[in-house]
Amino acid sequence: MSILIKNGHVIYGENLEIVKADVLIEGNRIAKVAGGIKEAADTVIDARGRVISPGFINLHTHSPMGLFRGLADDLPLMDWLEKYIWPREAKLTRELTKAGAYLGVLEMIRTGTTTFLDMYFHMDAVAEVVLEAGLRGYLSYGMIDLGDPDRTEKELEGAVRTMEFIDGLRSDRVHFVFGPHAPYTCSIALLEKVRELADEHNRLITIHVSETQSEIGRILERYGKSPVELLDDIGFLGRDVIMAHGVWLDSRDIHILARHGVTVAHNPASNMKLASGVMPLEKLLKAGVNVALGTDGSASNNNLDMLEEMKLAALLHKVYNFDPTVADAGTVFRMATLNGARALRLNAGVVKEGALADLVIIDFNSPHLRPMNNIVSHIVYSANGSDVETTIVDGKILMLDREVLTLDEERILEKAEKAIEKLA
Amino acid sequence: MSILIKNGHVIYGENLEIVKADVLIEGNRIAKVAGGIKEAADTVIDARGRVISPGFINLHTHSPMGLFRGLADDLPLMDWLEKYIWPREAKLTRELTKAGAYLGVLEMIRTGTTTFLDMYFHMDAVAEVVLEAGLRGYLSYGMIDLGDPDRTEKELEGAVRTMEFIDGLRSDRVHFVFGPHAPYTCSIALLEKVRELADEHNRLITIHVSETQSEIGRILERYGKSPVELLDDIGFLGRDVIMAHGVWLDSRDIHILARHGVTVAHNPASNMKLASGVMPLEKLLKAGVNVALGTDGSASNNNLDMLEEMKLAALLHKVYNFDPTVADAGTVFRMATLNGARALRLNAGVVKEGALADLVIIDFNSPHLRPMNNIVSHIVYSANGSDVETTIVDGKILMLDREVLTLDEERILEKAEKAIEKLA
Numbered sequence: 101m102s103i104l105i106k107n108g109h110v111i112y113g114e115n116l117e118i119v120k121a122d123v124l125i126e127g128n129r130i131a132k133v134a135g136g137i138k139e140a141a142d143t144v145i146d147a148r149g150r151v152i153s154p155g156f157i158n159l160h161t162h163s164p165m166g167l168f169r170g171l172a173d174d175l176p177l178m179d180w181l182e183k184y185i186w187p188r189e190a191k192l193t194r195e196l197t198k199a200g201a202y203l204g205v206l207e208m209i210r211t212g213t214t215t216f217l218d219m220y221f222h223m224d225a226v227a228e229v230v231l232e233a234g235l236r237g238y239l240s241y242g243m244i245d246l247g248d249p250d251r252t253e254k255e256l257e258g259a260v261r262t263m264e265f266i267d268g269l270r271s272d273r274v275h276f277v278f279g280p281h282a283p284y285t286c287s288i289a290l291l292e293k294v295r296e297l298a299d300e301h302n303r304l305i306t307i308h309v310s311e312t313q314s315e316i317g318r319i320l321e322r323y324g325k326s327p328v329e330l331l332d333d334i335g336f337l338g339r340d341v342i343m344a345h346g347v348w349l350d351s352r353d354i355h356i357l358a359r360h361g362v363t364v365a366h367n368p369a370s371n372m373k374l375a376s377g378v379m380p381l382e383k384l385l386k387a388g389v390n391v392a393l394g395t396d397g398s399a400s401n402n403n404l405d406m407l408e409e410m411k412l413a414a415l416l417h418k419v420y421n422f423d424p425t426v427a428d429a430g431t432v433f434r435m436a437t438l439n440g441a442r443a444l445r446l447n448a449g450v451v452k453e454g455a456l457a458d459l460v461i462i463d464f465n466s467p468h469l470r471p472m473n474n475i476v477s478h479i480v481y482s483a484n485g486s487d488v489e490t491t492i493v494d495g496k497i498l499m500l501d502r503e504v505l506t507l508d509e510e511r512i513l514e515k516a517e518k519a520i521e522k523l524a
Numbered sequence: 525m526s527i528l529i530k531n532g533h534v535i536y537g538e539n540l541e542i543v544k545a546d547v548l549i550e551g552n553r554i555a556k557v558a559g560g561i562k563e564a565a566d567t568v569i570d571a572r573g574r575v576i577s578p579g580f581i582n583l584h585t586h587s588p589m590g591l592f593r594g595l596a597d598d599l600p601l602m603d604w605l606e607k608y609i610w611p612r613e614a615k616l617t618r619e620l621t622k623a624g625a626y627l628g629v630l631e632m633i634r635t636g637t638t639t640f641l642d643m644y645f646h647m648d649a650v651a652e653v654v655l656e657a658g659l660r661g662y663l664s665y666g667m668i669d670l671g672d673p674d675r676t677e678k679e680l681e682g683a684v685r686t687m688e689f690i691d692g693l694r695s696d697r698v699h700f701v702f703g704p705h706a707p708y709t710c711s712i713a714l715l716e717k718v719r720e721l722a723d724e725h726n727r728l729i730t731i732h733v734s735e736t737q738s739e740i741g742r743i744l745e746r747y748g749k750s751p752v753e754l755l756d757d758i759g760f761l762g763r764d765v766i767m768a769h770g771v772w773l774d775s776r777d778i779h780i781l782a783r784h785g786v787t788v789a790h791n792p793a794s795n796m797k798l799a800s801g802v803m804p805l806e807k808l809l810k811a812g813v814n815v816a817l818g819t820d821g822s823a824s825n826n827n828l829d830m831l832e833e834m835k836l837a838a839l840l841h842k843v844y845n846f847d848p849t850v851a852d853a854g855t856v857f858r859m860a861t862l863n864g865a866r867a868l869r870l871n872a873g874v875v876k877e878g879a880l881a882d883l884v885i886i887d888f889n890s891p892h893l894r895p896m897n898n899i900v901s902h903i904v905y906s907a908n909g910s911d912v913e914t915t916i917v918d919g920k921i922l923m924l925d926r927e928v929l930t931l932d933e934e935r936i937l938e939k940a941e942k943a944i945e946k947l948a
Contacts, residue, residue, distance in 0.1 A: 171898065173901050174848060203891050369835075371843065372842055373848065373905070374848050398892075408832070415797050416796065418598075419796040427598075428597070428598035468593075468631050470593075471944040513891065
C-alpha cells in the first residue's frame with residue numbers, strides 16, 4: 101500500500117519547517133518528502149491549499165468518558181465524582197464502556213488525533229475498538245486498591261489479564277500500559293509491584309500525580325512527603341513513567357522528575373475546568389522535563405480536541421506568567437506531537453522520511469486560517485479539530501475528506517445516546 | 525419573507541430552557557416558537573438533530589485585523605504593536621481595510637456571530653461590507669489624538685463624517701458608535717466632546733479601558749486616579765458606554781461602573797494571549813455590572829470564534845478563582861448573547877416571540893456533541909464555530925447548511941492573501 105499526498109504545505113521535521121512538497125507513504129512509513137514526486141501510488145490525495153501536519157498525540161485521556169459529557173459541569177470535584185461520575189461508572193458494563201470508547205475514537209479520528217494514551221476500565225473492550233478504528237492506542241487499566249491487600253491482588257491480576265488480552269491481539273498499534281491510578285488511591289505495595297511488572301515486561305507506566313492541592317495534603321499527612329518524593333523514594337520513577345497533571349510541583353519535585361526523565365502529560369482544559377490549578381510549565385521546561393499534552397476525559401474538558409487544547413495551553417501559561425513570550429506556538433505544537441511520541445518511544449509526531457505515517461491533512465480554505473501568514477501559529481491559535489480533513493495512521497487512511505472510513509458514525513452516535521440512558 | 529425551522533431543540537428565552545419545537549420567522553422577527561407549527565412559509569428548514577440558538581454577539585473586535593492573523597505572536601505588547609501592527613496599519617488603504625473586513629465578516633457568519641461591535645479605521649468601508657454581508661454591525665471609528673488639539677479636531681471630524689456616511693446607508697442593521705480609543709491615547713477634551721456628541725445624536729460609545737497594568741500606571745501618573753475614576757470625574761460614563769477589557773479594576777472602579785450601568789466587554793483570549801491579566805468577572809457580576817463577551821481582533825486571539833471564546837471565559841475564571849462553580853455554562857452563554865444585546869439596546873440575543881430573528885442552527889450530529897446530555901454545556905464547553913450550520917440575521921439567511929449565501933468566499937480568501945502581501 102502506498103499513498104502520495106501532493107502539493108501540500110508540509111510541517112517538516114522537528115524544527116517545524118514549512119515546505120511546499122509532496123509526501124509519499126509506503127507501507128506504514130513516510131518514504132519521501134520532496135517537490136514533484138513522480139512515483140506511482142495506490143492512492144493519490146490532492147492537498148492544494150492544505151497543510152500536512154504530524155498527527156496529534158493525546159497523552160492523557162479516558163476515552164469512554166465521552167458518555168458523561170456535560171452531565172456534571174460547574175461543580176466542585178468531589179460533588180462531580182461522588183454524585184455524578186462514580187454512580188454511573190459503577191453501572192458501566194463492558195458493552196457500555198465499548199459504546200463510550202467508540203464515541204471517543206470517532207471524535208479523535210475526526211479531530212486529527214492519531215495516537216492516544218488511555219486509562220479506564222474494560223480496557224480489553226477499548227482495545228477491540230482501537231483495533232477496529234485504526235488508531236494507535238496505548239491502553240492502561242486504571243488500578244485502585246485504596247490500601248486493601250485483597251484489592252491489590254485483584255487489580256494486579258486485572259492489569260496482567262488486560263496485558264495478555266492486548267498482547268493476544270498482536271497489533272503494532274495497540275499497546276498495554278500499566279496504569280496505577282494515583283499515589284492517593286494506590287498502596288505502596290501496588291506501586292512497587294507495578295514497577296517490577298513494568299520492568300519484567302518492558303512496558304510503560306502512566307499515573308495521575310499531584311493534580312490537586314488536596315491530594316498534596318493527603319499524601320503529606322500519610323507519608324510526610326510530596327507525591328513525587330514518595331514515588332522517587334520507592335524507586336517507582338523512570339523514563340518509562342508518564343505522569344498526568346503535575347499541577348502542584350515544587351522545585352524539588354521538578355528536579356526529581358528531570359533526573360529520572362519522567363514525562364508530564366499536561367491537561368490545561370481539565371485543570372482549568374475543575375479549578376485544580378496551573379501546572380508550572382516554564383519551570384518544567386527549564387529543568388529539561390519532557391512535557392506533552394492531553395485532553396483528559398470528556399467529562400472534564402468537554403471534548404478530545406487537541407487543537408483546542410494547544411490554544412488553551414499557550415494562552416493559560418502566558419497569562420499565568422504575565423509574559424506573552426512563554427508557551428510559544430512551536431513549543432506547544434511539539435508538546436502535542438513530538439513530545440508525546442518521545443514519551444511513548446514512538447518514531448512519530450513528526451513528518452520526515454522514515455517516521456511512522458501518522459499524519460493529518462488540515463484544510464486551510466477557511467476564513468479563520470487566512471491569510472496563510474504563519475501555519476503553525478494558525479494551527480495552535482486559530483484552528484480547531486473540525487479543520488482536520490484527512491487522518492492517516494500507520495499508513496492507512498482513517499478519514500478522507502472528512503468521511504470516516506473505518507467506523508459507522510451514525511451507529512456510534514445512536515449507541516452513545518442509548519448507553520447514557522441506561523446509566524441514568 | 526417567512527422562514528419555518530422545524531423539529532429543532534430550541535434554546536428558548538432568557539432562562540435558556542430547552543424545548544423541542546419549530547420556530548417561525550416572519551419578516552425580521554421571531555413570530556412563533558411552538559410544537560407542530562402548521563403555517564406555510566417561504567423557506568422551510570429541517571433542524572432535526574440540531575439546536576436553534578440565539579446568534580452570538582461579539583461585543584469587541586477589530587474586524588479587518590484578520591489580515592494580521594499570526595503575523596506576530598508570542599511577543600511583548602509593545603514589540604507587537606511597534607514592530608508588526610502599527611507599520612502595517614500605517615499602510616492600510618480603504619481597499620485593503622475592506623479586504624480585511626470581508627475576511628472578518630465571512631468568519632463571523634461561518635461561526636455563528638450575528639452582531640458585532642467594531643472599532644477600526646475606514647469604517648465607512650467596513651459599513652459597506654456589513655451591509656452587503658447581512659450581519660448586524662455597530663461600527664466605531666477609533667479616535668486617537670494623543671493630546672494634540674489639531675488631532676482632536678480631525679478625529680472628531682472623522683467620527684462625525686463616518687456617522688453621517690453610515691446614517692446615509694439607511695440600514696436598520698448598520699449603526700454608528702463613537703469610539704475614542706482609550707483614556708491613555710485620548711485627551712480629556714476629546715473624551716468630553718465625545719460625551720456631548722453621543723448625547724446630542726443618541727449614540728453608544730465604546731472605549732478600551734484598564735486593559736493593562738502599564739495603562740493604569742500611566743493614567744495614575746498623569747491624572748492621579750484610575751482610568752475609571754477619570755472617566756467618572758469628567759462625566760463620561762453612562763448606560764450607553766461599552767468598555768472593552770476592564771482587566772485592572774479595583775472595588776472602587778467596579779462600584780463606579782455598576783452605579784453608571786456601564787457594560788464591560790470581556791476578551792479572555794486576548795487578555796491571556798497578550799498576558800494582560802484576568803478581568804475580575806466574579807466581582808463585576810456580584811456588583812451587578814453587565815458583562816458581555818468579545819474576541820478582540822484576530823491579531824491577538826487569533827480568530828473570531830465566539831464559541832471558543834465562551835469556553836475560554838468559563839475555564840479561565842474557574843482556575844483563576846480556584847472554584848469550578850464560577851462562570852457556569854449558562855452565565856457565559858448569556859454573556860455571549862443576551863448581555864451583548866442589552867448593551868446594544870437590541871431586542872435580540874434570545875429565541876422568543878417578538879425578538880429579532882438573529883439566530884443560528886448548530887449541527888449536533890458530531891461525536892463531540894453527543895450524547896445530548898446538556899445542550900448549553902455542549903455549546904460552551906465542547907462545540908466550536910465550525911459546528912454552526914445556518915446563520916440567520918434580521919430574518920435573512922446568510923449561511924445555509926454551511927454555504928454562505930451573501931458573499932463570494934473564494935474571492936474573499938484570495939483578496940486577503942493579496943492584501944497582506946501589499947502590507948509586508
